[in-house]
Amino acid sequence: MADNSWTAPVATGRLNATVRVPGSKSITNRAYLLAALGDRPTLVREPLVSRDSTLMLDALTALGGGYTTTADGTEVRPLDLSGTGEAEVALGNAGTVARFTPALATLGGRTVTFDGDEAIRRRPQGPLLDALRELGADITSAPGGTPPFTVRGRGGLPGGKVDLDSSASSQFLSALLLAAPRFADGVTVRLVGAPPSEPHIAMTLDLLRRFGAAPERSGTEFHVPPGRLGLAEYTVEPDLSTAAPFVVAPLLTGGTVRVAGWPAETTQPGDWLRSLVGELGGSAVLDDDGLTVTGTGGLRGARLDLHEVGELTPVIAAALCFADGPSVISGVAHLRGHETDRLAALATELSGLGAGVTETEDGLRIEPAPMRAGVFHTYHDHRLVMAAAVIGLRVPGVEVENPATVGKTFPGFTGAWEAALA
Numbered sequence: 105m106a107d108n109s110w111t112a113p114v115a116t117g118r119l120n121a122t123v124r125v126p127g128s129k130s131i132t133n134r135a136y137l138l139a140a141l142g143d144r145p146t147l148v149r150e151p152l153v154s155r156d157s158t159l160m161l162d163a164l165t166a167l168g169g170g171y172t173t174t175a176d177g178t179e180v181r182p183l184d185l186s187g188t189g190e191a192e193v194a195l196g197n198a199g200t201v202a203r204f205t206p207a208l209a210t211l212g213g214r215t216v217t218f219d220g221d222e223a224i225r226r227r228p229q230g231p232l233l234d235a236l237r238e239l240g241a242d243i244t245s246a247p248g249g250t251p252p253f254t255v256r257g258r259g260g261l262p263g264g265k266v267d268l269d270s271s272a273s274s275q276f277l278s279a280l281l282l283a284a285p286r287f288a289d290g291v292t293v294r295l296v297g298a299p300p301s302e303p304h305i306a307m308t309l310d311l312l313r314r315f316g317a318a319p320e321r322s323g324t325e326f327h328v329p330p331g332r333l334g335l336a337e338y339t340v341e342p343d344l345s346t347a348a349p350f351v352v353a354p355l356l357t358g359g360t361v362r363v364a365g366w367p368a369e370t371t372q373p374g375d376w377l378r379s380l381v382g383e384l385g386g387s388a389v390l391d392d393d394g395l396t397v398t399g400t401g402g403l404r405g406a407r408l409d410l411h412e413v414g415e416l417t418p419v420i421a422a423a424l425c426f427a428d429g430p431s432v433i434s435g436v437a438h439l440r441g442h443e444t445d446r447l448a449a450l451a452t453e454l455s456g457l458g459a460g461v462t463e464t465e466d467g468l469r470i471e472p473a474p475m476r477a478g479v480f481h482t483y484h485d486h487r488l489v490m491a492a493a494v495i496g497l498r499v500p501g502v503e504v505e506n507p508a509t510v511g512k513t514f515p516g517f518t519g520a521w522e523a524a525l526a
């Protein structure tokens with residue numbers, strides 16, 4: 105592999121592979137944060153080890169926490185909120201870190217500046233910072249609230265009632281709910297505007313309950329009372345969104361891929377891939393060993409509303425370039441504010457290799473056409489590396505630019521992909 109490019113391998117026959125994917129980013133970073141807000145150390149087993157999870161641990165450390173890496177996982181210590189002075193939190197391009205950690209800075213006495221990659225400076229943050237201000241936080245930011253911004257801790261946050269527009273990102277809502285047990289009055293959030301990614305909201309409520317909180321939901325209103333958090337141990341599930349390229353692969357190549365450790369029950373959006381496989385013409389069987397996906401090497405075009413599972417879009421769009429007819433993906437306008445403008449990036453890169461992919465107001469229209477060799481730019485987006493790998497299954501000479509950017513959630517991706525195809 106050249107330093108800044110990777111030739112995605114072509115599948116030479118039907119697949120027959122078993123893969124293990126790393127821990128869920130979304131669960132790992134929630135568990136780390138709730139552990140830091142707890143009253144005792146938590147051993148987080150089988151966590152994701154990647155750029156985003158390291159950024160979360162470093163952020164918690166900057167805010168007064170600490171952790172130890174052991175053979176069993178990561179032991180995360182409660183925040184020591186007695187510190188004063190200035191601190192900095194590096195956000196990289198991690199939405200979970202950028203959205204979830206600012207509320208923590210309100211609990212201590214430090215003045216904390218948050219900033220990260222160029223890309224995170226373009227991602228929406230304003231409605232969350234406004235909601236925190238309304239709950240009592242002292243935050244200085246540019247208009248619109250994009251990083252850099254500074255939170256002046258006043259030793260606690262009153263909390264209380266707030267209206268929130270979480271339509272640009274479900275992470276705004278999750279951020280308020282996750283920290284709320286430590287607000288003096290907890291929080292009552294009334295949503296104005298429907299958030300995407302309901303499964304991630306369910307995940308937030310589930311993790312809060314496991315750590316001892318008592319969140320309640322009634323339609324678009326959420327309440328989290330103040331209370332203690334604490335859990336001795338928590339085991340992270342494999343990341344089912346990271347599994348997506350492996351799940352769709354046999355639909356393109358024929359054969360079988362088994363994803364080990366697929367949970368029988370989960371809040372992860374990636375679990376929806378099981379029904380997608382059937383809709384596209386393959387089969388997916390879940391048993392004690394994991395998920396077994398079998399494909400014929402052909403897939404059907406489809407109309408898919410991906411509002412609840414937006415992070416799966418890049419990989420699904422790539423797979424649909426090989427369908428037997430056109431497809432339409434809708435419900436994902438908010439992807440313009442993800443790691444990059446994913447709708448623009450996918451339309452440009454997939455069309456650049458020959459497919460007919462155009463942006464719509466809230467998604468993509470995909471007209472399959474013969475695809476050719478060329479460079480696939482990845483825009484510092486891990487899921488575009490995975491999308492490019494899917495194209496490479498059927499198209500020789502796909503040169504994936506900056507493959508290391510996949511380290512946001514799966515540093516070993518290219519090796520695991522090559523092994524699955526070997």
Ligand SMILES: O=C(O)C1=C[C@@H](OP(=O)(O)O)[C@@H](O)[C@H](O)C1
Pocket residue numbers: 129130131199200272273274275278300301304414415438
């Ligand atoms: O809460 C989370 O862990 C996430 C929520 C979703 O964000 P958006 O609601 O901004 O799409 C998802 O796309 C992201 O990958 C992870």
Ligand SMILES: C=C(OP(=O)(O)O)C(=O)O
Pocket residue numbers: 197198199200415442443487
């Ligand atoms: C949108 C994503 O990430 P983030 O957590 O940075 O929002 C993603 O992983 O697809």
